[in-house]
Amino acid sequence: MTSTWTVLSLLNWAAPYLEKYGSTSPRLDAELLLAKVLACQRLELYLRFDKPLAAAELASFKKLILERRQGVPVAYLLGEKEFWSLTFKVTPAVLVPRPETEHLVEAAISFLEEKFSTGCGVLDLGTGCGNIILSLAHHFSGEAGFSWLGIDSWPAALAVAAENACQLEIEAVSWLTSDLFAALEPSKNFSFGLVVANPPYIVSAEMASLPPEVHCEPVAALDGGPDGLEFYRRIAATARDFLVPGGGLIFEVGDEQAEEVKKILASNGYSAISGLFDLARCERVVMGRMKDE
Numbered sequence: 001m002t003s004t005w006t007v008l009s010l011l012n013w014a015a016p017y018l019e020k021y022g023s024t025s026p027r028l029d030a031e032l033l034l035a036k037v038l039a040c041q042r043l044e045l046y047l048r049f050d051k052p053l054a055a056a057e058l059a060s061f062k063k064l065i066l067e068r069r070q071g072v073p074v075a076y077l078l079g080e081k082e083f084w085s086l087t088f089k090v091t092p093a094v095l096v097p098r099p100e101t102e103h104l105v106e107a108a109i110s111f112l113e114e115k116f117s118t119g120c121g122v123l124d125l126g127t128g129c130g131n132i133i134l135s136l137a138h139h140f141s142g143e144a145g146f147s148w149l150g151i152d153s154w155p156a157a158l159a160v161a162a163e164n165a166c167q168l169e170i171e172a173v174s175w176l177t178s179d180l181f182a183a184l185e186p187s188k189n190f191s192f193g194l195v196v197a198n199p200p201y202i203v204s205a206e207m208a209s210l211p212p213e214v215h216c217e218p219v220a221a222l223d224g225g226p227d228g229l230e231f232y233r234r235i236a237a238t239a240r241d242f243l244v245p246g247g248g249l250i251f252e253v254g255d256e257q258a259e260e261v262k263k264i265l266a267s268n269g270y271s272a273i274s275g276l277f278d279l280a281r282c283e284r285v286v287m288g289r290m291k292d293e
């Protein structure tokens with residue numbers, strides 16, 4: 001007698017298998033991947049535990065599980081990731097949005113509501129799949145005073161961002177390929193009330209010891225130079241020329257980097273420098289402002 005794989009028996013096999021190969025959320029991974037194969041919501045699996053799987057479904061699931069075993073992030077296998085309650089397309093051309101980056105979005109919204117409630121230019125440097133700037137533009141949609149610009153050095157990333165804009169029906173964001181500010185000329189109509197960035201911040205020497213999942217993500221989105229702080233220095237030094245008086249600069253920072261990034265902001269003349277903690281009590285967001293005129 002041949003045994004038939006059901007939804008439940010397959011999950012009960014796949015979860016310990018993925019755990020053995022290092023996944024920290026094996027059951028969830030298995031459920032998400034099986035839901036993709038069966039084209040249903042994850043929770044619907046619970047109503048179909050006894051459903052036998054067809055050979056083609058089994059083969060697709062097995063392929064995904066093998067990729068996951070090698071460390072490919074679930075988000076790449078699913079082709080999407082939720083961020084700020086919106087669904088973003090992701091491919092290996094972009095960093096997978098992380099939940100802690102939502103603190104940056106929160107800080108940006110508070111800043112804009114408090115200081116530029118009638119609108120201003122907002123720039124996101126290293127936009128990747130566009131999650132930060134699209135979440136902001138979505139929040140302020142219908143408020144005509146804002147203009148939104150997402151910059152990335154990699155056209156392949158911007159192609160994903162533009163697709164997300166289309167998918168989310170957010171037309172207000174412009175996209176530009178540029179190495180940080182290189183393609184912008186200060187005073188040529190480029191002045192911003194807010195610049196945000198979640199720049200690469202991993203110390204170069206630590207890149208090799210990152211978990212396999214992170215190795216699947218673009219190096220250019222992760223490697224922050226010899227001390228991990230290179231992009232903070234470059235951005236803080238140049239953003240001054242592009243910010244209006246009272247304009248803000250808000251960064252996501254890596255673990256233990258907040259104090260150093262605050263010093264970088266201070267030495268570049270920013271004021272009202274402060275930080276915000278994430279749910280893991282790590283100081284995750286650092287911000288400063290240009291002086292008012």
Ligand code: GLN
Nearest residue numbers: 095097127128198199221
């Ligand atoms: N802005 C994107 C994010 O925060 C990508 C950041 C990056 O590539 N370093 O997820």
